[in-house]
Amino acid sequence: MAMKLRDFQALSFDCYGTLIDWEAGILEALRPWLEQHGADPGKEAVLQVFADEESKAEIDNPTLLYPKILEHVHEAIGGRFSIPSTLEDQRSFGASIRHWPAFPDSKSSLQKLSERYKLFILSNIDRSSFLHSNRRLGVDFDAVYTAADIGSYKPDPQNFHYLIQHLRMDWNIPQHRILHVAQSLYHDHEPAKELDLSTCWIDRRHASMGGATRQPKGDTSPDYTFGSMQELVDAIEAEATE
DSSP: OOOOOOOSSSSEOOTTTTOOOHHHHHHHHHHHHHHHHHOOHHHHHHHHHHHHHHHHHHOOOSSSSSHHHHHHHHHHHHHHHHHOOHHHHHHHHHHGGOOOOOTTTTTHHHHTTTSSSSSEHHHHSSSHHHHHHHHHHTOOOSEEEEEHHHHHHHTTTHHHHHHHHHHHHHOOOOOGGEEEEEEOIIIHHHHHHHTTOOOEEOOOTTOOSSSSSOOOOOOOOEEEEEEEEHHHHHHHHHTTTO
16 A cells, blocks of 8 residues: 555655756856847756756766856856856856745745654755755755765765665664655656655646756656645645545
């Protein structure tokens, strides 16, 4: 029998794309630079190039802090669209994480979920950058696990092994009581499913392909799918009335 949402002890979250609207943040950070050079390649084209170049940079530089990854990505985007990318441009883009907005339902949903579950972050980020996002989310996570802590970027399975191991050792939470909540099928659902970790897809793009992540090549098959964090909260509350 499939587990009920109320049967999980812990919710682990991807942050960027799930809780923080990184596509809006990315596009807004790049907008002045594109306008300065009279370039208008289109939002989806920019996001798709970002997805490709970010993944390449993370694979090639697994221990590089995420702001530096973004600097490499900016340079690569400039090359792809034949737009000059200065060191100042790259550093500005790398520092833009602090300005990326939260989705409107993230803060209230997390506060509600914290009443029932332990909440964890598993993110392709560094702790310093995440602090800015955490302020926007307005909740104290029980633990934060970053790519900088682990030494690799999702979708490397090592990141999920790290999550599972630490929740078991530090919190006495077994794997079958963990639900990983994420938007990215590529970064999160595909590697999580390889380890038989239960997953919840927050489909922020509402089944629209493309965006700031690559497409997965293998099985994703989320255990639960919702269009927003609020829908997840609603489903949990509906279970409570059964």
